[in-house]
Amino acid sequence: MAHLAIAGGEPLRQQPYPSWPIWTQAEVAAVQAVVTSGRWGSTHGTEVQHFETEFAAYQDAAYGIAVVNGTVALKLALTAAGVGVGDEVLMPGYTFVATATAALEVGAVPVFVDIDPETYTIDPAHAAALITPRTRAIVPVHLGGRPADMDAILDLAQRHDLVVIEDAAQAWGSAWNGAKVGALGDIGGISFQASKNITAGEGGMLLTNDPAIGEMARSLSNCGRQPEGLWYAHYVLGGNYRLGEFQGAVLRVQLQRYPEHLARRQANAAYLARGLAEIDGISTLRSDPRVTANAYHIFFMRYDAEAFGGVPKGQFMKAMQAEGIQGVHGGYSLPVYRQPVMQAKNFGLPTPPLFHGVHPHPPDYRQVALPATDRACDDEAIWIRHNMLLGDRQAMDDIVEAILKIQRYRDELQDQ
Numbered sequence: 028m029a030h031l032a033i034a035g036g037e038p039l040r041q042q043p044y045p046s047w048p049i050w051t052q053a054e055v056a057a058v059q060a061v062v063t064s065g066r067w068g069s070t071h072g073t074e075v076q077h078f079e080t081e082f083a084a085y086q087d088a089a090y091g092i093a094v095v096n097g098t099v100a101l102k103l104a105l106t107a108a109g110v111g112v113g114d115e116v117l118m119p120g121y122t123f124v125a126t127a128t129a130a131l132e133v134g135a136v137p138v139f140v141d142i143d144p145e146t147y148t149i150d151p152a153h154a155a156a157l158i159t160p161r162t163r164a165i166v167p168v169h170l171g172g173r174p175a176d177m178d179a180i181l182d183l184a185q186r187h188d189l190v191v192i193e194d195a196a197q198a199w200g201s202a203w204n205g206a207k208v209g210a211l212g213d214i215g216g217i218s219f220q221a222s223k224n225i226t227a228g229e230g231g232m233l234l235t236n237d238p239a240i241g242e243m244a245r246s247l248s249n250c251g252r253q254p255e256g257l258w259y260a261h262y263v264l265g266g267n268y269r270l271g272e273f274q275g276a277v278l279r280v281q282l283q284r285y286p287e288h289l290a291r292r293q294a295n296a297a298y299l300a301r302g303l304a305e306i307d308g309i310s311t312l313r314s315d316p317r318v319t320a321n322a323y324h325i326f327f328m329r330y331d332a333e334a335f336g337g338v339p340k341g342q343f344m345k346a347m348q349a350e351g352i353q354g355v356h357g358g359y360s361l362p363v364y365r366q367p368v369m370q371a372k373n374f375g376l377p378t379p380p381l382f383h384g385v386h387p388h389p390p391d392y393r394q395v396a397l398p399a400t401d402r403a404c405d406d407e408a409i410w411i412r413h414n415m416l417l418g419d420r421q422a423m424d425d426i427v428e429a430i431l432k433i434q435r436y437r438d439e440l441q442d443q
């Protein structure tokens with residue numbers, strides 16, 4: 028008789044994990060109020076304006092500029108901070124593709140840095156080794172809500188005159204040494220896409236403490252307008268990247284609910300980490316007293332196949348899902364530099380070559396190999412997403428129990 032569910036046994040858990048998004052009548056009422064107000068655009072209504080103020084205040088930033096999504100937020104952040112054609116931009120290889128494509132869209136050259144395998148954030152020592160006279164910016168990604176080592180990054184930036192653009196798409200509520208992330212460098216980008224910790228389906232935000240960068244970001248997102256200029260006067264090469272009022276209204280409601288969700292995720296993450304500490308072959312990221320708050324968009328487990336009889340990560344995850352741990356996820360299946368778009372000739376574009384005449388020897392991404400990044404994608408990283416962390420204690424215990432069960436009966440996986 029098989030024990031493992033994937034081999035025909037009884038699944039360990041029958042109940043689903045909390046799904047995402049979570050909403051109540053409050054979101055419905057907020058959207059309805061915008062509909063009936065007749066003020067659907069943020070140029071007429073006040074929902075987006077209020078949300079910008081409330082979100083920037085929550086994140087301890089002086090300026091918040093709402094935009095259509097996180098990818099656009101990063102793109103405008105680069106431009107507003109003065110990063111453009113031919114500039115090299117340091118970024119981790121283990122991130123969502125938009126970190127790199129946003130740079131490419133402004134004509135900048137992504138230079139991939141390995142992650143610290145103990146934190147899954149950019150390795151500052153490796154970043155330092157990749158600096159050239161063309162390096163203009165560094166983009167730390169606070170992956171899964173864990174802040175990157177901002178002490179080392181800000182220090183490196185100061186020594187080499189780099190701008191710092193935080194990809195905080197997964198990290199509001201997160202803090203480094205007591206300071207909320209997003210505006211610790213020159214400017215940062217946030218995402219409210221459907222999977223993120225608060226969402227309106229799509230949406231994004233720029234955060235900065237620098238008035239000149241903030242003003243530029245505002246203009247870039249609003250067709251190049253200026254505050255004192257006429258409506259049909261355009262001064263800067265920008266576009267229309269404004270967020271709409273329906274989304275602003277939903278995000279205001281979601282933000283109000285956020286502190287309670289954040290506390291629950293953090294409590295469950297701490298509890299889960301204690302349970303996992305007992306398991307041979309599963310480790311979590313190194314704790315660091317400077318990480319004073321982690322938003323836990325993702326709780327990372329590191330899988331060591333050797334402790335599971337050599338069962339590869341993909342097969343282990345299928346076995347977990349069969350046990351009823353359904354939200355468990357393998358994460359980014361490819362490092363960004365191994366994405367087809369990065370390996371394609373001229374990034375798959377039918378245009379004249381992107382870096383022609385602006386960079387003497389652009390990187391050949393097919394030659395890039397970063398050991399910790401490759402290992403995270405291929406063999407090691409397993410994601411527990413934030414919605415799973417909104418479950419009860421039993422939901423956390425079941426993750427631990429399912430792993431132990433698979434480990435114990437791993438021989439049953441040999442025939443799968």
Ligand SMILES: *Cc1c(COP(=O)(O)O)cnc(C)c1O
Nearest residue numbers: 096097098123125196218219220
């Ligand atoms: C979600 C995300 C983005 C892009 O945000 P969108 O709103 O989907 O455009 C960028 N970087 C990271 C790390 C993300 O997780």
